[in-house]
Amino acid sequence: MNLARANHSGNGLALACRGLVKRYSDVVAVNGLDLEIRAGECFGLLGPNGAGKTTTIEILEGLNVADAGSVEVLGQCWGAGHDRALRQRLGIQLQETKLTDKLSVLETVTLFRSFYDHGPTPEEVIRRVQLEEKSNAWVVKLSGGQRQRLSVACAMVNDPEVLFLDEPTTGLDPQSRRQLWELIEGYKRLGRTVLLTTHYMDEAQRLCDRVAIMDHGQIIALGTPRELIASLGADHVVEFRVEGEIEPGAVEKLPGVTQARIEGAGVALIVREPHVAIPALLAELERRHLPLAALTTHHATLEDVFVSLTGRTLRDA
Amino acid sequence: MPDHAPAPSGFTGKRLSDRALWQLSRARMVGFLREPEAVFWTFAFPLLMALALGIAFRNQGPQRSRVGVEIGPGADSVSVALSRSKDIEVVRVPADETDAALRRGKIAVLVRAGQSPPRVVYDPSRPETRLAFLVTVDALERAAGRTDRVGVVSDTRARPGSRYIDFLIPGLIGLNLLGTGMWGVGFPIAGARQQKLLKRMIATPMRRRDYLWSLVLARAVWLLLEVATVLGFGVIAFGTYVRGSWLAFALVVVIGAFAFSALGLLVVSRARTIEAVSGLMNFVMMPMWLLSGSFFSSERFPAVMQPLVQALPLTLVNNGLRAIMNESAGLAGVAPQLIALGAWGVVCFALALRLFRWE
Numbered sequence: 001m002n003l004a005r006a007n008h009s010g011n012g013l014a015l016a017c018r019g020l021v022k023r024y025s026d027v028v029a030v031n032g033l034d035l036e037i038r039a040g041e042c043f044g045l046l047g048p049n050g051a052g053k054t055t056t057i058e059i060l061e062g063l064n065v066a067d068a069g070s071v072e073v074l075g076q077c078w079g080a081g082h083d084r085a086l087r088q089r090l091g092i093q094l095q096e097t098k099l100t101d102k103l104s105v106l107e108t109v110t111l112f113r114s115f116y117d118h119g120p121t122p123e124e125v126i127r128r129v130q131l132e133e134k135s136n137a138w139v140v141k142l143s144g145g146q147r148q149r150l151s152v153a154c155a156m157v158n159d160p161e162v163l164f165l166d167e168p169t170t171g172l173d174p175q176s177r178r179q180l181w182e183l184i185e186g187y188k189r190l191g192r193t194v195l196l197t198t199h200y201m202d203e204a205q206r207l208c209d210r211v212a213i214m215d216h217g218q219i220i221a222l223g224t225p226r227e228l229i230a231s232l233g234a235d236h237v238v239e240f241r242v243e244g245e246i247e248p249g250a251v252e253k254l255p256g257v258t259q260a261r262i263e264g265a266g267v268a269l270i271v272r273e274p275h276v277a278i279p280a281l282l283a284e285l286e287r288r289h290l291p292l293a294a295l296t297t298h299h300a301t302l303e304d305v306f307v308s309l310t311g312r313t314l315r316d317a
Numbered sequence: 318m319p320d321h322a323p324a325p326s327g328f329t330g331k332r333l334s335d336r337a338l339w340q341l342s343r344a345r346m347v348g349f350l351r352e353p354e355a356v357f358w359t360f361a362f363p364l365l366m367a368l369a370l371g372i373a374f375r376n377q378g379p380q381r382s383r384v385g386v387e388i389g390p391g392a393d394s395v396s397v398a399l400s401r402s403k404d405i406e407v408v409r410v411p412a413d414e415t416d417a418a419l420r421r422g423k424i425a426v427l428v429r430a431g432q433s434p435p436r437v438v439y440d441p442s443r444p445e446t447r448l449a450f451l452v453t454v455d456a457l458e459r460a461a462g463r464t465d466r467v468g469v470v471s472d473t474r475a476r477p478g479s480r481y482i483d484f485l486i487p488g489l490i491g492l493n494l495l496g497t498g499m500w501g502v503g504f505p506i507a508g509a510r511q512q513k514l515l516k517r518m519i520a521t522p523m524r525r526r527d528y529l530w531s532l533v534l535a536r537a538v539w540l541l542l543e544v545a546t547v548l549g550f551g552v553i554a555f556g557t558y559v560r561g562s563w564l565a566f567a568l569v570v571v572i573g574a575f576a577f578s579a580l581g582l583l584v585v586s587r588a589r590t591i592e593a594v595s596g597l598m599n600f601v602m603m604p605m606w607l608l609s610g611s612f613f614s615s616e617r618f619p620a621v622m623q624p625l626v627q628a629l630p631l632t633l634v635n636n637g638l639r640a641i642m643n644e645s646a647g648l649a650g651v652a653p654q655l656i657a658l659g660a661w662g663v664v665c666f667a668l669a670l671r672l673f674r675w676e
Contacts, residue, residue, distance in 0.1 A: 061520060062520075063516060063519070063520055063676065084522040084524075085522075087520070087521060087522040088522050090520075092517075092520040092521075094513060094516060094517050094520065096513050097512065097513045097514060097516070097517040098512035098513065098514060099514065099517075100344065100348055100514065102347075102348055102351040102352065103344055103347065103348060107344060107347065110340060111340045111341065111344050112521065114336045114337045114339075114340035114341075115337050115521040115522055115523040116521070116522060117522075138351075154517075
């Protein structure tokens with residue numbers, strides 16, 4: 001399915017940047033970043049707030065200028081005199097854009113549609129984001145989820161080859177998030193390229209073909225969600241808490257355990273075989289006379305990858 | 318090719334590039350219409366102001382002096398003599414109330430007929446009491462048989478164009494052009510910038526000049542309606558009129574509005590918040606409110622200030638409109654104002670484009 005659009009730059013890349021650096025007075029927002037995003041893939045930039053995701057995506061969108069490094073979008077550079085032609089092929093949704101309150105959904109989409117040479121009718125775009133019933137409602141009357149879908153609709157009015165979404169579901173209720181995910185998945189099925197930033201690992205895990213985990217302006221891990229989780233060496237996590245003190249070192253060498261670390265008030269183990277590791281853990285605690293206060297297990301997620309790489313959780317980071 | 322990609326349907330192609338400007342202008346106009354406060358300030362406010370000031374400073378018919386006659390012997394014959402004059406309204410006052418009547422201005426002069434010759438009591442320091450004294454004496458002398466030797470003929474027809482309302486209407490049009498010109502451009506830009514909408518717009522292939530033009534075009538439509546409203550109101554309610562060239566009138570309005578819009582654009586070119594814009598706008602507009610002669614003639618300011626006062630764009634608009642409306646000026650008569658306003662517009666617009674912050 002990727003073949004359909006694989007020819008925009010010859011090398012099969014929709015977006016590429018090398019050695020990207022961006023400083024704001026005393027902060028380095030992006031610190032020597034390399035990235036290659038293939039045509040037709042859905043790529044996620046995952047990281048905590050302040051990791052440099054928005055700065056990176058805005059540099060790729062041509063809305064921000066890097067202090068150093070090169071950017072190629074569909075094989076072209078920004079500022080080379082083809083910016084308007086390039087923008088005809090991109091769809092951009094920004095974080096925190098407030099659309100005009102007293103324009104209707106249809107008027108807003110029609111306005112954005114008028115900037116592009118090609119694309120579906122405004123009515124068709126509104127149908128795709130399932131806002132037909134709100135077509136004549138003013139923006140100010142929409143719910144948060146509806147507004148966000150309208151914002152994405154405005155980014156899709158030209159059937160873009162590359163769709164940029166900056167934290168599309170932040171602050172939305174679970175149902176609105178799921179609706180947006182379905183919208184993005186539908187778009188992926190058309191074989192188009194999507195670059196999205198998020199700090200929700202479940203979102204990245206569900207939507208993205210590949211994920212780059214960002215922290216402090218750098219990429220600290222890159223791969224498919226499956227590869228990243230596999231890099232933990234095991235795909236289960238056992239978290240437990242005891243009444244008393246215990247060092248991660250005390251349980252690190254147990255059979256089936258590949259990693260142990262302190263998490264919150266307890267200890268988290270990365271575990272290859274829970275059915276081996278858990279009886280061994282219980283026996284070890286018994287031997288040390290430490291009563292168990294809590295024990296949970298789950299499949300490893302990108303969150304666990306982030307924690308194992310940085311020692312922090314995405315929310316705390 | 319992706320067979321599942323929806324075929325581009327509906328409108329495509331060149332027609333759209335024209336439509337972006339149309340859509341932007343339309344969105345701007347519709348957005349304005351849906352803000353009742355903005356519509357009020359643009360249309361109703363200048364009308365209410367014209368109405369209030371027009372009534373307060375209306376030219377009343379010739380006023381009659383109120384002349385008091387002390388009730389007593391001889392009062393009747395004096396009253397008859399006085400009431401023959403069309404300039405006098407006779408008020409008969411009991412003897413014990415005469416002082417109070419004078420003090421409160423109920424009567425301008427008091428005639429005591431009990432004595433011979435009659436005695437006229439008045440305060441010579443006020444124009445209206447002196448006038449009342451003169452008409453009283455005139456009426457009494459005529460009644461006693463005095464005849465006019467010269468026999469002047471008076472011409473008291475009102476001269477249109479010389480009343481206060483004739484001065485005021487062009488000033489209100491100028492003030493309206495200033496206010497809506499600057500706010501009409503400044504507020505939408507400041508709002509869009511604060512809401513990141515401006516940044517969102519430049520993430521599309523929209524031409525930046527289309528965006529700025531749409532503000533000017535949307536303004537131009539309201540401009541016609543605003544000026545027509547104030548002007549029409551003046552014509553209907555007060556009989557004001559454009560005596561000079563309509564072409565010159567239209568040019569002063571359009572070039573004046575362009576100058577104010579450009580000034581507004583310059584003021585908001587870098588401001589980040591609505592609050593900052595409000596402060597800057599008032600800072601720029603206040604001197605023109607005070608100095609540019611919208612409500613009273615700017616000639617009242619001392620000579621040393623005149624070069625500054627006369628160079629302000631609102632002074633140029635006000636003087637131009639007054640020359641056309643009240644003094645029958647043509648295009649040549651307002652050429653200096655048109656050139657100066659054009660210069661204001663071009664310089665401010667060029668500076669604004671250079672300084673403008675899109676993000």
